[in-house]
Amino acid sequence: MVFDYIEKYPHRTKQILGISYEQLQTLLECAQKRHKEIKEEQESQKIRINASGGGRPTKLSTSEQVCLCLFYLTGV
Structure with missing residues (x-):
């Protein structure tokens, strides 16, 4: 919901999340990269019984x- 709205109206990002649209894009790239690294690390350490x-x-x-978390934290 929040992410779709921000994609549609990027000029309102600062008002909604407290950071600029460019900062949000950088944060999302870092978060996705880190999420992928964590998943790969977890998969390599797992002993699988099921597929x-x-x-x-x-x-x-x-x-x-990430957007939902930022939206929540700006309201707190």
Whole structure:
């Protein structure tokens, strides 16, 4: 929700999240890169009994999670 609105109206990012759109893009790139690194590390250390790909898929993307977190923290 918040992420879709920001993508549609990038000039309102500072007002909604407290950071500029450029800062948000940089933050999202770093968050996605770090998320990928953590997942790869966890997969390499796991001892699998079942095949990968099982379990519940996430409802929010990494970008949406970051935006939602920032939106929550600006309201606190």
